[in-house]
Amino acid sequence: MAKPVSIEVWNPNGKYRVVSTKPMPGTRWINLLVEQDCRVEICTQKKTILSIEDIIALIGDKCDGVIGQLTEEWGDALFSALSRAGGKAFSNMAVGYNNVNVDAATKHGVAVGNTPGVLTETTAELAASLSLAAARRIVEADEFMRAGLYDGWLPNLFVGNLLKGQTVGVIGAGRIGSAYARMMVEGFKMNLIYYDLYQATRLEKFITGYAEFLRANGEQPVTWKRAASMEEVLREADVISLHPILDKTTFHLINKESLATMKKEAILVNCSRGPVIDEVALVEHLKHNPMFRVGLDVFEDEPYMKPGLADQKNAIVVPHIASASKWTREGMATLAALNVLGKIKGYPIWSDPNRVEPFLKEDASPPAACPSIVNAKALGLPVSKL
Numbered sequence: 001m002a003k004p005v006s007i008e009v010w011n012p013n014g015k016y017r018v019v020s021t022k023p024m025p026g027t028r029w030i031n032l033l034v035e036q037d038c039r040v041e042i043c044t045q046k047k048t049i050l051s052i053e054d055i056i057a058l059i060g061d062k063c064d065g066v067i068g069q070l071t072e073e074w075g076d077a078l079f080s081a082l083s084r085a086g087g088k089a090f091s092n093m094a095v096g097y098n099n100v101n102v103d104a105a106t107k108h109g110v111a112v113g114n115t116p117g118v119l120t121e122t123t124a125e126l127a128a129s130l131s132l133a134a135a136r137r138i139v140e141a142d143e144f145m146r147a148g149l150y151d152g153w154l155p156n157l158f159v160g161n162l163l164k165g166q167t168v169g170v171i172g173a174g175r176i177g178s179a180y181a182r183m184m185v186e187g188f189k190m191n192l193i194y195y196d197l198y199q200a201t202r203l204e205k206f207i208t209g210y211a212e213f214l215r216a217n218g219e220q221p222v223t224w225k226r227a228a229s230m231e232e233v234l235r236e237a238d239v240i241s242l243h244p245i246l247d248k249t250t251f252h253l254i255n256k257e258s259l260a261t262m263k264k265e266a267i268l269v270n271c272s273r274g275p276v277i278d279e280v281a282l283v284e285h286l287k288h289n290p291m292f293r294v295g296l297d298v299f300e301d302e303p304y305m306k307p308g309l310a311d312q313k314n315a316i317v318v319p320h321i322a323s324a325s326k327w328t329r330e331g332m333a334t335l336a337a338l339n340v341l342g343k344i345k346g347y348p349i350w351s352d353p354n355r356v357e358p359f360l361k362e363d364a365s366p367p368a369a370c371p372s373i374v375n376a377k378a379l380g381l382p383v384s385k386l
């Protein structure tokens, strides 16, 4: 068994043992656990992705809860190890939990937490950044400049796309997709077409109000449309950003056939999960359509890219950093710790996981509740009246 070598311990005499598989930003999350009598053990092993054996060794014989990462496969092996060690709580430090087998956790009586809300704007801002960088060819132009190739202004140098008046398409208009849509519509006066299983009522109202404001000021109003199918979005939009969860309905949502329906000069952005795109098909599409551009934060076989992707000038690639703002990452750590702590203390579940601000106030104690437990219903956990 590969035993993790390096552990940092806070409050060694704490009653409850909580393990974090990684150091996380900020100290508030540690302080909140320590104040409530937890011994906090942080794995500081220099290995980015821990194996199942590493995590089983970390869990040990007695463990009340674990804070884990989206790079770890939390399935039956880990939940049974946690349950054998007396653990009742696990939280991903992420909103997405496609790396977690929630049914296995429920079977072992383990609550599964995630961290919604605190990363909505930060993630949407990266999707907007990738959209702009792709539209205006910023990365290519930066490389050109650094290579010493700039020898004077030219009318045809790095000509890109104007966003104003074009159509932005959003697939998955939940928290992040809606925030991204608002940024692109309000910031760049784009028209919206979106596809989601549910109606994004607040987003529609926001755009209707903004359109009225523009009209009243003598400007061209923006428009919105809820598409009846994803294909409609792919056909009509100039910039398309993917924001659904990853599950079997969204695996390879973007594939050879769907790419073929998109405009030749479209921009595709993915800040959701890599397998939402068939990356092999995408590489082929990029090769044959030089004016088609992508901005990718996530990859099908993370941390690897499919062969050929890195050679494509029309692809911008960044290493899964969409939620990487200081405020957000500290907030994610806090929510993950409070999910675990709340379950250990027997607190009820917060009633609205979209409204997590009360947990994030630096100068106030957080509510006595678990911010977001995805299998709360299946475990029959009570909901907070706060």
Ligand SMILES: NC(=O)C1=CN([C@@H]2O[C@H](COP(=O)(O)OP(=O)(O)OC[C@H]3O[C@@H](n4cnc5c(N)ncnc54)[C@H](O)[C@@H]3O)[C@@H](O)[C@H]2O)C=CC1
Pocket (backbone or CB within 6 Å): 095, 096, 097, 116, 117, 119, 123, 171, 172, 173, 174, 175, 176, 177, 195, 196, 197, 198, 243, 244, 245, 246, 249, 250, 271, 272, 273, 297, 298, 320, 321, 322, 323
């Ligand atoms: N790249 C990064 O660092 C980050 C990635 N994410 C990813 O973004 C995802 C979305 O996060 P949130 O917006 O907070 O979640 P959310 O649950 O608010 O939104 C997801 C939306 O996808 C929709 N959806 C589900 N299946 C669909 C389908 N087949 N077709 C179209 N829409 C579908 C849902 O109805 C929902 O509105 C997360 O699950 C995570 O995987 C989230 C944060 C950071």
Ligand SMILES: O=C(O)C(=O)CO
Pocket (backbone or CB within 6 Å): 070, 093, 094, 095, 096, 097, 119, 322, 323
């Ligand atoms: O939260 C998530 O789902 C991420 O991908 C990282 O923030």
